[in-house]
Amino acid sequence: MLARNSLRIPALGNPSCFRTLWPAEDTQLLGYHGIHTISGEVYPSSLQGKVARPFNELPGNWKTSWLNLYRFWQEDGFRNVHNIMVHRFQKFGPIYREKLGNYESVNIIDPEDAATVFNTEGLYPERFSVPSWMAYRDFRNKPYGVLLKKGEAWRHDRLTLNKEVLSPRAMDKFVPLLNEVGEDFVKRVYMQIERSQQGRWTADLTNELFRFALESVSNVLYGTRLGLLQDIIDPDAQQFINAITTMFHTTTPMLYIPPDFLRRISSKTWQDHITAWDIIFMQADKCIQKIYRDLRQNRKSTKEYMGVLGSLLLQDKLPIEDIKANVTEMMTGGVDTTSITLLWAMYELARAPALQEKLRTEIVTARTAAKGDMLKVLKSVPLLRATIKETIRLHPVAVTVQRYTTDEIILQNYFIPAKTLVQVGIYAMGRDPRFFTKPEQFNPERWLSTDCKHFRGLGFGFGPRQCLGRRIAEVEMHLFLIHMLENFKIETKRGVDVGTTFELILMPDKPIYLTLRPLSSYP
Secondary structure: OOOOOOOOOOOOOOHHHOOOOOOHHHOOOOOOOEEEOOOOOEEEHHHOOOOOEOHHHOOEEOOOHHHHHHHHHHOOHHHHHHHHHHHHHHHHOOEEEEEEOOEEEEEEOOHHHHHHHHOOOOOOOEOOOOHHHHHHHHHHOOOOOOOOOOHHHHHHHHHHHHHHHOOHHHHHHHHHHHHHHHHHHHHHHHHHHHHHOOOOEEEEOHHHHHHHHHHHHHHHHHOOOOOOOOOOOOHHHHHHHHHHHHHHHHHHHHHOOOHHHHHHOOOHHHHHHHHHHHHHHHHHHHHHHHHHHHHHOOOOOOOOOOHHHHHHHHHOOOOHHHHHHHHHHHHHHOOHHHHHHHHHHHHHHHOOHHHHHHHHHHHHHHHHHHOOOHHHHHOOOHHHHHHHHHHHHHOOOOOOEEEEOOOOEEEOOEEEOOOOEEEEOHHHHHOOOOOOOOOOOOOHHHHHOOOOOOOOOOOOOOHHHOOOOHHHHHHHHHHHHHHHHHHEEEEOOOOOOOOEEEEOEEEEOOOOEEEEEEOOOOO
């Protein structure tokens, strides 16, 4: 039940979704310089006329931070934080405050509260900056990209990058590059089926999808292929793949334990983290230097579009070191996120053969109408796009979306001070029946209904701080599913349920074995 006194700010673009306003009979104006809470605490005049409970009365575990961290560790919280958050919301209600070691946050689950946070985030919205990632860059004297920058420096870079990777014009350029990789992955699957001599291919596709995602994002960012869909791949590329896994794994404990402390004691976690980032930056530098060298030598590319890196270098709107930092961040963040989402999508589709047939019918219809234009196909497959949205609802890559409050706000009838880290529990929200009917069911068609869905689909974040690689990821995943469903039936063993484990992103807690069976013989 929503608190009666809670402030509700209508969602942008659809005010009818959120109509609960502050009850007039509860307002209480007390003085010129501030207002009093019901406990007598004074708050700034920006919230003048509102009556709510003070911040220090928020429910939750926030008074004994290091004891909380010890208990969190006992609960296997480093790997189970998503399920722990679900239990916290069940225990404390739709808002709670928590402090674990160095990490303090206010956690919310209600979409209306998410609307309040995001619609008041200001000109320079600030999200949680991963401490170990910043510590590495400071340690190695490397520049920050937009993921870690703040204020005007962030805004300047972000506006430039938005035009390059988020605009509709950018998507037009991404489609042929990503489509090419998708077609090659289909060829690889047919080759594996032929080798099996069983008319099908059964495997844990985690590594295959990781290679596909890295090949895809590299083609978009650098305009060049790495050859990762071949049987034997470059050892440096495999080392990069291993480094990404290590980097995510070692990041998690340093969310709660200061990286500087682990550095001073030369802990293995810190050493492994540094080594992993060194490899990631080394691989990115190799690609960047090649493109930069080609441009300086005025070599003409056979393609009209040379990738995001080449385009940014030609525009000369950002210093080269800033370009390198941002491209490296996009490459790092664009591999696990899309590959794991595609693995979950195939797992859910394997358990829903009727949905597979619906999607194939939609794809055939779109193909026929588009006459081979893949951009038009992508705009004519709403159920397929909804399938990715539903996958991200049920299996989000991130547990939360975070913002630091710009000004004082009211959530669930509690005053939240400025500069407070507020987390929207998107994993918990996606599994809550108050916000999604039968949330345990995989039902993409729920996104095609006319029901209000504002601030329920936050897998890519929201507003100016939303995921910079969102369009690349969406096009990549949509094209991948189109190619796979056109060519194969996706199957899995019945009765095998797979859970999740937290490694900075949510991963399957056991291998997912899928069977790919050709719909027809390979042409």
